[in-house]
Amino acid sequence: MITGMERLVAAMNGTASDRIPVFCNLLDQGARELGISLEKYYAHGEYVAKAQLKMRKKFGHDNVWSLFYVGREAELLGCKKIVFAKDGPPNVEHFVINTYDDIHRLQIPDDVSAHPVFQESLKCLRILRQEVGGKYPICAYITASMTLPAMLMGMDKWMELLLLGPAEVRDELLAKCHDFLVKEVAAYRKAGADVFFYANFFGSTDAVPIKYFMEHSLPWIEKDISAVGTKGIVYFCAQARFNKVIDVVLGRTGIGAYYLSPLADIAEGKRIIAGRALTCGAINDIKLIDWSTEEIRSEVKRLMDAGMPGGKFLFTTAIMPYNIPEENIRTMLEAVYEFGRQGKR
Amino acid sequence: MNVEDIIKQYNEAIFDTNRDRALKVVRDAVEQGVTPEDAVFKIVLPAMDLMITAVNENFDANLAQHFLTARIADIVTAEMIPKFKQMSEVVGRVVIGTAPGDFHALGKRIVMGCLKARMIDVIDLGVNVPAERFVDEVIAHKAQLIGISALMVHTATGENGCRKVRRILQERGLQDRIKIIVGGAPYRFDHQLYKTVQADAWAEDGITAGKVIADLVKELQR
Numbered sequence: 001m002i003t004g005m006e007r008l009v010a011a012m013n014g015t016a017s018d019r020i021p022v023f024c025n026l027l028d029q030g031a032r033e034l035g036i037s038l039e040k041y042y043a044h045g046e047y048v049a050k051a052q053l054k055m056r057k058k059f060g061h062d063n064v065w066s067l068f069y070v071g072r073e074a075e076l077l078g079c080k081k082i083v084f085a086k087d088g089p090p091n092v093e094h095f096v097i098n099t100y101d102d103i104h105r106l107q108i109p110d111d112v113s114a115h116p117v118f119q120e121s122l123k124c125l126r127i128l129r130q131e132v133g134g135k136y137p138i139c140a141y142i143t144a145s146m147t148l149p150a151m152l153m154g155m156d157k158w159m160e161l162l163l164l165g166p167a168e169v170r171d172e173l174l175a176k177c178h179d180f181l182v183k184e185v186a187a188y189r190k191a192g193a194d195v196f197f198y199a200n201f202f203g204s205t206d207a208v209p210i211k212y213f214m215e216h217s218l219p220w221i222e223k224d225i226s227a228v229g230t231k232g233i234v235y236f237c238a239q240a241r242f243n244k245v246i247d248v249v250l251g252r253t254g255i256g257a258y259y260l261s262p263l264a265d266i267a268e269g270k271r272i273i274a275g276r277a278l279t280c281g282a283i284n285d286i287k288l289i290d291w292s293t294e295e296i297r298s299e300v301k302r303l304m305d306a307g308m309p310g311g312k313f314l315f316t317t318a319i320m321p322y323n324i325p326e327e328n329i330r331t332m333l334e335a336v337y338e339f340g341r342q343g344k345r
Numbered sequence: 346m347n348v349e350d351i352i353k354q355y356n357e358a359i360f361d362t363n364r365d366r367a368l369k370v371v372r373d374a375v376e377q378g379v380t381p382e383d384a385v386f387k388i389v390l391p392a393m394d395l396m397i398t399a400v401n402e403n404f405d406a407n408l409a410q411h412f413l414t415a416r417i418a419d420i421v422t423a424e425m426i427p428k429f430k431q432m433s434e435v436v437g438r439v440v441i442g443t444a445p446g447d448f449h450a451l452g453k454r455i456v457m458g459c460l461k462a463r464m465i466d467v468i469d470l471g472v473n474v475p476a477e478r479f480v481d482e483v484i485a486h487k488a489q490l491i492g493i494s495a496l497m498v499h500t501a502t503g504e505n506g507c508r509k510v511r512r513i514l515q516e517r518g519l520q521d522r523i524k525i526i527v528g529g530a531p532y533r534f535d536h537q538l539y540k541t542v543q544a545d546a547w548a549e550d551g552i553t554a555g556k557v558i559a560d561l562v563k564e565l566q567r
Binding site: 083085087088092093155156159160163164205207208209211239286287289321322 | 360361362407408410412413416446447448449450451454473497498499500502503530533534535538541
């Protein structure tokens with residue numbers, strides 16, 4: 001039986017497999033799967049691993065996640081309050097940085113994996129590696145140097161500092177976030193993660209103008225990637241669009257996979273990538289909450305028609321909202337498995 | 346230099362995300378005889394409208410430009426209003442905040458900067474605002490409109506957010522007098538979502554929200 005890892009490797013190399021690889025990003029759904037609250041679920045790495053394995057088996061997709069929730073990185077850097085909801089991802093309430101002095105005081109731990117918060121991630125990764133290591137890609141979420149400050153001080157304050165300065169304070173924070181990223185990736189790699197969603201809203205032209213991207217975003221992307229290497233890295237802009245900069249990012253960093261926004265023109269993105277890397281086409285999963293079976297199948301087919309010709313294509317979702325009915329998740333995946341068969345089209 | 350040239354220079358600075366240059370263009374113009382009223386209504390406001398056009402035409406407009414447009418509009422308006430020949434008339438009032446459980450303040454901040462230049466008074470309720478407070482404050486400040494920002498699907502669609510604000514307005518018989526506008530990422534991914542959560546309107550981005558709110562206020566005053 002072909003594994004998810006084999007499908008992914010085949011897609012990256014442009015060789016044949018039974019179908020295209022499918023990454024279904026189910027996170028909060030794990031709590032429902034185990035019948036416990038999100039707060040209890042995310043307190044234990046064993047729960048997250050158990051639910052990830054259970055959901056992968058149940059739905060048949062090709063990946064598992066070691067990510068609990070995005071705010072974990074803020075916790076690793078001192079965030080003391082996360083707000084849990086009943087039906088959605090936890091939210092950072094306490095910002096670590098409130099003044100510029102807090103930036104000077106911010107300390108990056110030498111060993112990220114020694115942090116108590118990361119211990120639970122390690123437990124999760126240990127189980128995932130033991131159960132599906134090498135067979136199904138284990139995904140990790142890492143936030144780029146230029147985007148991590150938004151979690152530490154709030155997006156509005158970070159935009160102000162990023163765009164208006166003072167430049168030396170901005171650069172000090174960026175350097176610290178870069179240091180954290182490098183250590184975090186090393187810790188995840190050591191623990192067995194294979195695929196890294198390199199999350200960078202500021203790597204998108206929905207966030208900044210191209211001129212700004214070239215002068216500021218790109219140098220930090222190059223610095224990040226040059227430090228952590230391209231192995232397993234997926235260029236991901238938090239669902240924002242970046243077709244206009246794919247060519248330069250690919251040329252300058254060599255990143256091998258690009259997660260296009262659900263709002264992006266996938267055929268255009270694929271044309272720009274031109275077989276040099278894997279194209280990840282994402283469905284607009286907010287619409288999965290209400291779409292009918294016919295609408296889901298039609299949208300999956302549209303994405304496949306745009307992305308599959310020429311191969312090197314992976315179907316994916318955004319971070320699936322909690323309240324998507326399970327039946328709709330199944331409908332989407334069954335359509336992908338049907339339309340994504342290779343050799344059929 | 347005529348007003349058209351000033352607008353052009355100002356807009357170029359905004360599109361280059363260059364705050365200092367944009368502010369210098371406006372301040373120099375006022376020094377050279379452009380009235381403070383024209384600085385706001387003929388330079389800053391048209392720049393915002395141009396940004397809305399750019400968004401609608403899928404031109405290269407982005408969050409950084411929206412942020413700076415609003416920020417600069419806020420600064421220029423605060424500087425110019427005291428210099429107006431006549432006290433400017435506030436055309437409406439809005440209370441604004443993020444949905445319960447949501448701590449993302451950027452969108453709200455962009456909207457606030459834009460509204461001031463449109464002579465709309467803004468009461469900022471901050472983040473993680475309970476539904477009851479939205480309604481209590483809109484009444485207390487005699488405002489016409491409630492703006493609810495949400496960055497996450499569950500805070501946009503949750504029972505305690507916009508839906509609850511609507512329910513309270515109905516219970517208090519206020520639904521014809523007070524409108525609700527929503528905004529934030531989930532609404533960009535599902536353009537019908539504002540109807541699902543029972544809002545009256547939504548906006549694609551903070552700059553557009555300023556105009557939609559101004560239009561709604563005018564509509565309510567008819």
